[in-house]
Amino acid sequence: MPYRTLTNLLCPLCHQALSRETRRWVCSAGHSFDIARQGYVHLLPVQSKRSKDPGDSREMVTARRAFLDSGVYQPLARAQTELCLGLLPAEGDIAILDAGCGDGYYLEQLCQALTDTRAVTACGLDISKWAVRVCRSRHPGFEGVVASNRQLPFPRASQDLLLCNFGFPVFGEFQRVVKPGGAIVLLDAGEDHLLELRQMLYPEIRRSPPPSLEHALTDGWQLVAEQQVHYRSARLSQEQLQALLLMTPHFFRSSQVARHRMQQIPWLAVTVSAHLRVLQKVGQ
Helix, strand or coil: CCECCCCCEECCCCCCEEEECCCEEEECCCCEEEECCCCCEECCCHHHCCCCCCCCCHHHHHHHHHHHHCCCCHHHHHHHHHHHHCCCCCCCCEEEEEECCCCCHHHHHHHHCCCCCCCEEEEEEECCHHHHHHHHHHCCCCEEEECECCECCCCCCCEEEEEEECCCCCHHHHHHHEEEEEEEEEEEECCCCCHHHHHHHCCCCCCCCCCCCCCHHHCCEEEEEEEEEEEECCCEEHHHHHHHHHHCCHHHHCCHHHHHHHCCCCEECCEEEEEEEEEEECCC
């Protein structure tokens, strides 16, 4: 599967088209954005940042890559990939955007399964520069953009498929950038996801259903597929458990006492429970 470079981005300041030069992107208004030596471009304006270094930290991203590469979520990635392969257009080049890409694991799994000769533009987008760097490092053909789902720097109707894994969907922006007939694939935690880990960390467990799609389904999207993935992992080593803890919000939500208690157990098997939902864009 050959990879294409990005040629169509929008300026985050004036929303005009950006042109790609050797080491930067520029717009007609004179705004310029350097391409980092790691190959990504930073398009998150200062006024859109809520901290000096927004999103996941370097440590969180490193932990996520180590855990995901150990294969614990492989059945989950495989289920998503199988869904995605049935959503891609039959002809022409393919544009895939992973919105909130994290370390790029799911994007990599999908692209590895693309076996025809059509070109693909595969882009990982995240507000964390550390996440985009790691995503880019997974394949030299991957593109990387530091930006927010609230303001995607892509033209209207430019994406065939959009992934949103354990992320924050912004359906209005997703509708703008996805082509008519294109789709988004949402991956959200189920009620029992990592139940055993949470039982170790909290005195009381809250089971929450996946986010409602009621608003999205009245705003130009149609639910065309839904699948639950539910299994129990093999025993996770202490190293895997620490990586899992660090890559999730539970590291910051749990107490120091609870995290210390986690360090005392030799292993733990956890429940992996997730909902996959496919929304197809209807209308223009």
